[in-house]
Amino acid sequence: SGEVLLVGCSHSSVQNILKETIHLTGNKVALLAGGYHLLPYGREELMTVANQLKEEYKVARVAPAHCTGHLAFKILFDMYGDNYLYAGLGETIHFEK
Numbered sequence: 001s002g003e004v005l006l007v008g009c010s011h012s013s014v015q016n017i018l019k020e021t022i023h024l025t026g027n028k029v030a031l032l033a034g035g036y037h038l039l040p041y042g043r044e045e046l047m048t049v050a051n052q053l054k055e056e057y058k059v060a061r062v063a064p065a066h067c068t069g070h071l072a073f074k075i076l077f078d079m080y081g082d083n084y085l086y087a088g089l090g091e092t093i094h095f096e097k
Contacts, residue, residue, distance in 0.1 A: 001028075001030060002027050002028040002029055002030030002031075002060060003021060003025055003027050003028070003029050003030060004029075004030055004031045004033070004095060005017070005018070005021055005029050005031065005032050005033070005034075006033050006034050007032070007033070007034035007035060007036070008034060008035055009034075009035040009037050009066070009067045010034070010035060010036050010037040010067075011037050013037070014032070014036040014037065014038075014049070014053070015049065015052055015057070018032070018053070018057045018059065019057070022057065028058050028059075028060065029057065029058070029059045029060065030060045030061060031059075031060065031061045031062070031063060031085075031093075032053065032059045032061070032062050032063070032064075033062075033063035033064075033065070033085070033087055033093065034063070034064075034065050034087070035064070035065050035066045035067040035068055036049075036064050036067070036068040036072065037067045037068070038064075038067070038068050038069050038072040039067055039068070039069040039072075041069070041072070043071065043075075046071060046072050046075050047075060049072075050072070050075050050076055050079050051079075053076075054079055054080070060083060061080070061083040061084070061085060062076050062080050062083065062084055062085070063084075063085035063086070063087035063093060064076055064087060065087040065088070
């Protein structure tokens with residue numbers, strides 16, 4: 001359980017968006033879906049962000065899209081495994097209560 005957070009392109013940083021969401025709601029994030037704006041980041045920076053999502057912000061599931069970038073997709077997939085959802089064009093994510 002937790003918040004479902006849908007982001008467009010996280011220009012202000014996905015970490016800032018998560019921090020503010022958790023601060024405002026007091027809840028964990030069950031799913032972070034959308035563009036994380038990580039294309040400009042190198043491997044080391046991406047590993048840091050991925051670790052922050054999982055360990056610091058306790059994001060349960062991720063569904064990265066478009067501006068997240070292919071290297072970040074791979075890193076997040078490796079880190080999240082079954083809790084990584086493919087969010088490509090035409091995909092549907094179903095939510096249950």
